[in-house]
């Protein structure tokens with residue numbers, strides 16, 4: 001049984017950060033690289049469901065889920081049991097030396113639940129960035145081309161290739177170059193700012209890539225169906241569909257980076273399903289295994305088989321404990337009908353945030369799908385970014401036991417990525433704190 005069970009309630013006992021966090025922060029500053037920053041210097045001891053508990057006993061309503069990782073809730077009983085059981089059986093064999101069933105089972109589940117009814121295969125990896133790297137590698141091998149198209153405000157990771165693919169210089173890229181070549185950034189669809197239809201935004205993206213790169217030099221286009229780090233930018237209807245059609249007509253592999261938007265986050269297995277696209281490859285990571293590190297590239301079998309045997313792999317990739325946790329997450333989403341929770345959470349968040357927008361003109365836009373909702377803060381009466389307001393609201397919320405995540409190229413977006421296990425009561429309580437935070441601006 002789960003001996004760390006945590007009451008699902010908000011509780012602020014000390015100043016935030018409390019004295020134990022302050023002491024740990026001192027130790028941390030001495031030995032942890034300054035390059036690893038934390039949004040909040042509050043040290044977490046345990047968590048369950050939608051509540052995290054810090055070392056001083058404060059309990060926070062978690063609206064960030066470790067950036068959308070704890071989709072089915074912290075220390076989910078099924079995940080804990082599956083991982084514990086697996087730990088005693090086998091923790092490592094290295095699939096490229098001697099295989100084991102759980103790796104195969106995860107690939108079966110991915111083939112079943114990713115968009116598209118065609119034959120699919122997968123490769124398992126350790127992190128989102130590694131999935132992006134491998135997707136590009138495979139697309140290049142399959143097409144014999146090298147160009148990679150990405151769109152503005154994208155986030156794809158922190159490795160050398162994925163830094164090249166990521167939009168925002170600070171903090172992800174500045175001074176860390178030179179970056180991998182042949183990566184081409186094109187304008188995205190950002191309805192709040194560009195006002196373009198999906199068709200017009202896609203025509204702009206495509207024209208840019210055709211002129212700057214040329215279709216026949218492009219191996220792939222990589223897009224997030226809903227941009228995560230970029231601020232939960234939902235493209236205008238038809239945008240992704242038009243991009244995919246252009247890719248198909250031109251032999252360009254269409255890759256959906258669903259590392260943040262996939263695994264039931266939006267009320268479907270993958271956000272691509274809301275956009276009427278069936279990507280040639282889909283990338284999965286964050287929400288797949290209840291916090292254990294595992295990631296995947298899943299794609300059309302003929303593309304995934306383009307690599308020579310031995311071309312793909314990695315020491316820890318597809319680790320048995322992480323794979324067992326992933327199988328448990330897939331099982332829970334299906335057997336507990338967690339796909340319904342996205343609509344429930346959207347049904348609480350969207351109307352409440354829209355009501356706040358009517359009250360506080362600093363909220364310029366409310367957007368998102370399912371349990372992936374954001375507000376963009378502006379200078380009232382304009383579309384100019386207001387990062388200062390975001391910082392104040394997030395700080396007030398933290399002081400009052402609500403963990404909020406920020407996002408956006410201009411730091412002016414608050415993103416809501418609660419666990420699907422969060423109750424309407426906790427959501428409403430957190431929204432009350434956020435209302436107070438706006439009132440104090």
Ligand SMILES: *Cc1c(COP(=O)(O)O)cnc(C)c1O
Nearest residue numbers: 127128129155156157228259260
């Ligand atoms: C988090 C993220 C990544 C990188 O994943 P890591 O596991 O941090 O390497 C890539 N793409 C998207 C859309 C992400 O949200």
